[in-house]
Amino acid sequence: MAAAHDLGPLPHWDLSNVFPALESDELKAAIARCDDMLGELEGYLDAQGIAKDAPRADDDAIRAALDGYLERMNDLVALYHTIGSYIRAFVTTDSFNQTARRMLSEIEPMGVRLHQIDVRLSGWVGTIADALPRITAQPGPAQAHAFYLRETAEQSRYLMSEAEESLAAELSLSGANAWSKLQGTITSQLTVDFARDGKVEKLPMPALINLMQHDPDPDVRRRAYEAEIAAWETVKEPLAAAMNGVKGATHTLDKRRGRRDPLHAALDHARIDRETLDAMMGAMQDAFPMFRRYLRAKAKRLGHAGGLPWWDLMAPVGRHERMYTWDEARAFILEHFAGFSPQLERLAQRAFDSCWIDAEQRPGKRAGAFCMGVPLVKESRILCNYDGSLDQVSTIAHELGHAFHNECIYAAGKTELQSITPMTLAETASILCENIVTDAALAEAQSADEELAILETDLIGKTQVIVDITSRYLFELEVFRRRAKAELSADELCELMLRYQKETYGDGLDERYLHKFMWTWKPHYYFAGLSFYNFPYAFGLLFGLGLYAIYKQRGAAFVPEYEALLASTGEDTAANLAARFGIDIRDRAFWKRSLDVIGERIERYVSL
Known part of the structure; x- marks a missing residue:
């Protein structure tokens, strides 16, 4: 098992089979x-x-x-x-x-x-x-x-x-694209001087955020949170200008195109209707009490009398959280992907062997993770900021799920225009791959403490997708409503962020220590022409959980139908594709069943 600072060599991606060099x-x-x-x-x-x-x-x-x-x-x-x-x-x-x-x-x-x-x-x-x-x-x-x-x-x-x-x-x-690029440049180049282990390091924001979220020392987490908030304070004005630029342009164009509102366009792009969105969001909001129960239980474990301060929201729980070297993460993922299907294992093996993944944290690199297709060579490339945590192992599995989705499309011989996948269905394979890794980690837990740590990683991820995503959705709705009348100041954006964090997390968080700057570094708010890149994650999680439940019932017989679904996500609506598996996405009960799966894990977490 690796120490947090001893992860082994972390790969940079290789695209030399695409073109030899930038100026070639x-x-x-x-x-x-x-x-x-x-x-x-x-x-x-x-x-x-x-x-x-x-x-x-x-x-x-x-x-x-x-x-x-x-x-x-x-x-x-x-x-x-x-x-x-x-x-x-x-x-x-x-x-x-x-x-x-x-x-x-x-x-x-x-x-x-x-x-x-x-x-x-x-x-x-x-x-x-x-x-x-x-x-x-x-x-x-x-x-x-x-x-x-x-x-x-x-x-x-x-x-x-x-x-x-x-x-x-x-x-x-x-206009909007320039504002979007400005946000990416500011957030990727911002660094912070941070004292740790007796020395001061200049950390890029992704590294600082990883410390705040995952470091085992609560003092490091708290100081990283304070340093992060202070850093965003220095760049809030240009980022607010970028937000206003993107949202203002979107509002103007949607109005001229005859759209009812920006959500109208987002639903069409997602290939779902409002009935589906309302059913899903309603079920999610009904489930908030169980997520708050989990958060309060976590707060109690970490010694807090009330809700969690933001710096402990993602904190590890369990005294022996395993850290994975890069080679250990690779072996773990490959072993358990093989249990799902040989095709998934082969794809992941190829991704590791052919250096499709860029894992090292470094200055100038964007935060988070993503997967992108490279059509002419029928391959994918994955970016992450690996820190050895199970959460990051799960992130790699998630992005490999996207690569597998691409592989199914390429293998089926689909054209570019046949494979335009909506955001909702784009998360299907990635969520299922996350579930494979989480189930495997739980099955291999050697103690209650280790099981607790694994459940913690799983539940905080799902809390982000259900609770935090709702806060982002509500925030974006209100930003659009206000931007239609006037620009919003940086302080107004902060106030809205706090309002919707309070509304969604409730007493699960300590209201004195929330994160008013979450709007600054999430690139999803700044995608010109792609609004509300939030609810599709929730759709992907809950739809993926529904499919995973079917897989556990049917086993290997499920896999060919699943691969056929992935190959055809650009060729039908979400409702019609879901109907292949007997799923009615306009039925609130379907979404509740998926949320109940999470509820079972919350009950186990609270009982440990």
Whole structure:
């Protein structure tokens, strides 16, 4: 077992099989080819009369035009996404890399042109919606992309004019996207001088946050919390400006596009309806008392008379929390993935062996974790900030779940347009992989103290996804409501954050020590064009728990159907895909059953 400071060599990801280097001739040629393909596709639209105001053609001509478009667009998107993933791999691990940042800026106008092409296609498809059932009845690319075309036709009603959409896309580079990049730059470059073990270290924020969350010394956790709050205080004004910039632009565009509100667009992107969201959120809020019971039990274990102070929210519980070296984490994950399916184990083995994972904490690297696909090589890359905790082992398993999802899509031969997965379903595989690791850790616990530590890691993660996610959802709703009238000051944003932490955590937390700056470093608030990146995590957790319960009932027979589900998450609504397994996501009872699984673990935790 590893000491916290002895994790073994931590890998950096390798993308040399994608392009040799940032300034290589191969990458330059790929960018030039992408630019050429954009021009060719723009010319194709002109030649085929693909435009909202174009004269109506017959079905055969429409089918031929669609088939040609789909083939060209899929090839173009695969190349553009591969180039983007490659460059972002450098930006996200070293925000000081000026070459990578310049190159990312240089390719962004191509993304604008892609969006403009998509808008033009969408406007045209909206005018031929009545012909789509006939056109997609015959074999060919249009039939293979029937769901994509139907969804495109439905969403075309929320487009501005082609000229307005084109202008909005161009302005986004110096507007909402620029604000988003500013937030990423500030939060990844901010460092704090922190005294520990008799010396002062200059820590990047992800490392400081990991200390606050996981260090076994309560004094270190408290001081890390205080240092973190003080650090965010120094950058709150530019981050508030970034928040206002992103949310203001989103509100304006949603209004011009005829959306009822920003949540309307988020639900469509998530491929769920309000009935589903209300059922899920209602069940979650009904479950808050059991989560508060867990938090108060944890507070008591840590010697607090009331609720938890923020610095102890994620604190380890149990005197012998295991720390995993990198090699131990790898072995543990591979062993237990193998028990689920050979395909999952092979994917994880490949990810470890081929250096798909960037694990080391270092200055300039973004906080948190993510997985991104690299379409042209049909691979994924994973970023995390590994610290040896079971929580981080679970994070690696989570991100490998995303990579497995990508693998199922690649293996099924799905195109880029067939694999546009909503945020809700994007968390399905990752949550199931987390459950595999947690169940394995609980099964191998050697003592009540170790079981307690494992339950703690599991429950605090689920508390984040149910309780904290609700606080973020309510916060974002109110930010949008107020931003429609005026800009919000940094202090107003802090006040709202505190309000919704109190409303959701209740007496589970000590109200004197909350985290008013949680809005500063969560990048989800700053994604231009992607609002409410919060409730999909809860959907993914609870839907994943529902699927995992079916897996435990059916065993190996479940796996092929599950892999088929993952391969087709871009080709139907969440409700229809869930129905394959007899799940009704509009039924509050389904969500309650998944929450009851968490409740059983809370009861066990309290009883230990």
